[in-house]
Amino acid sequence: MSYQEKNITVSLVSHLLIGVYYLSQLFQMQQAGGLVAAKVFSLWATVIVGTIIVNIIGNILTHILLSIVHAIKTRSEHVEKYVEDERDHLIGLKGDRVSYISFSIGVLVAMLSFAFGQPPLVMFCLLILSSILAEIISDLSQLYLYRRGF
Amino acid sequence: MDKYKVKNNVRKLRFNHDEMTQEQLAEKVGVTRQTIIAIEGGKYAPSLELAFKIALVFGVPLQEVFSYELEGDEK
Numbered sequence: 001m002s003y004q005e006k007n008i009t010v011s012l013v014s015h016l017l018i019g020v021y022y023l024s025q026l027f028q029m030q031q032a033g034g035l036v037a038a039k040v041f042s043l044w045a046t047v048i049v050g051t052i053i054v055n056i057i058g059n060i061l062t063h064i065l066l067s068i069v070h071a072i073k074t075r076s077e078h079v080e081k082y083v084e085d086e087r088d089h090l091i092g093l094k095g096d097r098v099s100y101i102s103f104s105i106g107v108l109v110a111m112l113s114f115a116f117g118q119p120p121l122v123m124f125c126l127l128i129l130s131s132i133l134a135e136i137i138s139d140l141s142q143l144y145l146y147r148r149g150f
Numbered sequence: 151m152d153k154y155k156v157k158n159n160v161r162k163l164r165f166n167h168d169e170m171t172q173e174q175l176a177e178k179v180g181v182t183r184q185t186i187i188a189i190e191g192g193k194y195a196p197s198l199e200l201a202f203k204i205a206l207v208f209g210v211p212l213q214e215v216f217s218y219e220l221e222g223d224e225k
Contacts, residue, residue: 002184085181086197087188146184149193 003066003082004091005146010062012139014054019132022047026125035121044128051135091145099138106130153221156195160186163208163215179203 001009025043029035063082110126164170172186179200188194189204196204205212 002182004182083176083180083182085185086200087181087185087194149188149191 002146004084004088005143006066007059007062008139008142008146010058011055012136012143014058015051015132015135015139018047018051018054019129019136021050022129022132035119035125037121040121040124044124047128047132051132087150091142091150094145095138095142098141099134102134102137103130106134154218155192155221156216157192157219158189158216160190160204160215163210167208175204175207178207 022043026035029039029043066082107127107130110123110130113126114120114123160175164172164175172183172190176183176186180203181200185194185196189196201212201216205215208215
């Protein structure tokens with residue numbers, strides 16, 4: 001497994017955890033009597049900020065851990081260079097495209113829910129859910145491309 | 151319309167150049183070993199720049215490394 005694959009795996013796990021957290025919070029809100037605007041928007045902020053922070057910390061930790069593992073394995077002080085080449089960039093771009101398409105479908109579904117009489121809060125919940133799902137699908141598609149070769 | 155594919159002789163050329171490893175070639179052209187594996191396996195067609203770099207490493211013209219052939223045609 002290459003450095004990029006490990007990075008994407010970390011990103012996938014963090015997005016899955018954020019998704020589970022988000023859904024569990026929504027479920028708890030429903031159990032407590034329904035969606036409340038203030039709580040939903042606070043959850044929105046938590047999820048968005050959390051995703052950014054978790055991604056940054058995840059990337060840094062992956063880099064540090066891989067460097068330590070490499071140093072232990074090779075028993076050298078030589079710092080491993082993680083090259084990102086044109087294939088990595090293309091796979092990243094394909095992942096972005098998949099993410100964009102998935103998110104667009106999610107936005108459409110959210111709008112349709114509003115059009116079919118659901119309250120606006122449901123639409124907002126679906127919007128953030130679709131962004132998390134889009135990131136998960138993007139990570140999975142990138143991992144698939146890496147496993148297949150391109 | 152006939153389907154064409156980029157084919158390559160990278161594996162053969164590596165072998166003819168003192169059995170150069172994929173890692174060594176990757177380092178010389180500035181990509182990862184996985185990219186060399188993908189190119190050799192015909193999964194990934196490199197950019198023109200990378201193709202020229204690979205040809206330069208082997209000291210041969212580009213046509214000797216890469217060819218554009220009908221899918222299924224063997225040399």
